[in-house]
Amino acid sequence: MNRRALLATAATLAAVPRIGVQAQGSSAPEVRKATLGYIALTDSAPLIIAREKGFFAKHGLPEVEVSKQASWGATRDNMVLGGGAGGIDGAHLLTPMAYLIHTGRIVQNGQPVPMALLARLNTNGQGISIAAKHAALGVKLDSAPLKRAVNADSKVAMTFRGGTHDLWIRYWLAAGGVNPETDVSTIVVPPPQMVANMRVGTMDAFCVGEPWNAQLVNQRLGHTALVTGELWKDHPEKCLAMRAEWVERHPNAARALTAAVIEAAQWCDLPANKEEMCSILGRRAWFNVPPADIIGRMRGEVDYGDGRRVTNTDITMKFWRDHASYPFRSHDLWFLAENQRWGILPMDLDLNALVAQVNREALWREAAERAGVPAADTPRGTSRGRETFFDGKVFDPENTRAWIESQPIRRAQGA
Structure with missing residues (x-):
């Protein structure tokens, strides 16, 4: 334009x-x-x-x-x-x-x-998650270790071309020397389908909002490399x-x-409303997910799934x-x-x-x-x-x- x-x-x-x-x-x-x-x-x-x-x-x-x-x-x-x-x-x-x-x-x-x-x-409140098959790489805030395990056919998912999740994962990859244009294949997957796609083993990483990163960890299908408040606070x-x-x-x-x-x-x-909020969101009419998949990260409690557990309300949503x-x-x-x-x-x-x-x-x-x-x-x-x-x-x-x-x-x- x-x-x-x-x-x-x-x-x-x-x-x-x-x-x-x-x-x-x-x-x-x-x-x-x-x-x-x-x-x-x-x-x-x-x-x-x-x-x-x-x-x-x-x-x-x-x-x-x-x-x-x-x-x-x-x-x-x-x-x-x-x-x-x-x-x-x-x-x-x-x-x-x-x-x-x-x-x-x-x-x-x-x-x-x-x-x-x-x-x-x-x-804040988004995450970048890595498939369990790459657990040995220990990928965290630095994306560089991922370069050893991916190629142009490796699938890295986001939710919409040019959207926030696309920009977060591109920024993170490029900062570690991984070119999102040539070193991997970026694909579009709707947020509620991220975990299911990781389960079948066709994806290497994804960027999405919650509760899908937490659900991936809860189902032991991978780990959270970072929450996006770590990439750019607030x-x-x-x-x-x-x-x-x-x-x-x-x-x-x-x-x-x-x-x-x-x-x-x-x-x-308001902290006093977090539990009720997550209960409402988890209902069948809205997300249809267990409130337990939502509440932790809403309180700033992050289980990364790789042994790291932190509580940091300043980088939570x-x-x-x-x-x-x-x-x-x-x-x-x-x-x-x-x-x-x-x-x-x-x-x-x-x-x-x-x-x-x-x-x-x-x-x-x-x-x-x-x-x-x-x-x-x-x-x-x-x-x-x-x-x-x-x-x-x-x-x-x-x-x-x-x-x-x-x-x-x-x-x-x-x-």
Whole structure:
């Protein structure tokens, strides 16, 4: 998507009619319903809890549906359809997907579907797991030992090309000198199918959210090399994203929906609520997994499956703490820069202009006020500044090109 296409998308977004606005001064939602998609991953908890604990209803949206999706590809397809055509209005989404849909990079015929990113759903909480057949290598935070056992046919799974899990495992492999483009074969596997695919012995490693890394360990099918908070502490992960048309037609409802998710995120982060949260998520209607596969890592208790056991609540999944819910624009820039690094987005794309179109942090602030969040508890700016990774590299959101060029392993278009 070049500058001309980017401007065309902006024009499309600006042309969306604002027909849902109510009488001046009214803050009541224009509608009572929205359909939101989710994947069976623990970081969808704010949407599920907002439904189960009545936060959507509290904010005037009692008919919100939270609908399970089979894969990220299905989520994309249903987002393109939209709620009015039997799809979904928004979703628990891999953050880069909001941008890849918005630019048309992953949409049939390359047709952009304008998107609005309303909130981050979590930070941290993903994992990279290694098959039991490679236990002797002792693979941990350094991926270099894996190079001795893999080749171009070795299968390394993630959940969606260009999504967060793809970027985490690529970054980790490349940092250890393993080229994810040539030294292994990266494949797409839906999150709930990761463990089953590892069981049949066809995969060497995968990156996915919880509870699937913990379940792999519990079933003695492999070990966790690292949790992603070790790769980048408090890294951004999933987001709440909506079709921009829905947000523009229903601005009050968008604020109310985001306020409900903010309150649910606060609820999810209270230690006293962790057990109930995991019990809810484990139900057949939601994940259909034993709560025991969820609760440990939600408390920061990590059994890596290779003899290491730690308790570290600072690198576990966060829903609200440390501004986990706020959609920092600087974090979106990192995701876009990494998609440029791996050739998914072109190098001539104006990243700041794109983030300005999609990221609705101003709406998040309005929703936080509606949810009763004190102004002192919200970030002062839209950037979290320079970020340091486990390998010592520093990402400066003011210079994304320099970040890409500092990476010895990359596949950038026009770099």
